[in-house]
Amino acid sequence: MKHNATINFMIKANNMIEVTSAIQKQNGTVAFFCSNTFSIYTSHMNGYVRRKTFDYKTGKTAQYQLNRVDAATGKRIMIDDPIDRMVMIINAMKNYNRTFDKRLWADLVPSK
Numbered sequence: 601m602k603h604n605a606t607i608n609f610m611i612k613a614n615n616m617i618e619v620t621s622a623i624q625k626q627n628g629t630v631a632f633f634c635s636n637t638f639s640i641y642t643s644h645m646n647g648y649v650r651r652k653t654f655d656y657k658t659g660k661t662a663q664y665q666l667n668r669v670d671a672a673t674g675k676r677i678m679i680d681d682p683i684d685r686m687v688m689i690i691n692a693m694k695n696y697n698r699t700f701d702k703r704l705w706a707d708l709v710p711s712k
Contacts (some may be wrong), residue, residue: 616689618631627644628644637696638653647678651664
């Protein structure tokens, strides 16, 4: 129960929008939309964390695994704790927000 309260606090504190579908929920996946970069971040029960981006000009999407790679084995390091996965998503979101070029989306995003 403590995990849920902590995760809910992290979602609110970082202005994340949960967009988990019924099938994702059934599979134990949680999805969040970042309105600054138009990306979707997913946290999977098996330990994966991913970012899905969308290129509106080409209509193509790309998915990136955010899990670190073990230098010795070359395999992804799974993150078992859901709070640790949320921290990874928040850090990835903040880093991507800094490097994301909003000018590419200027014609779609209304100016304030």
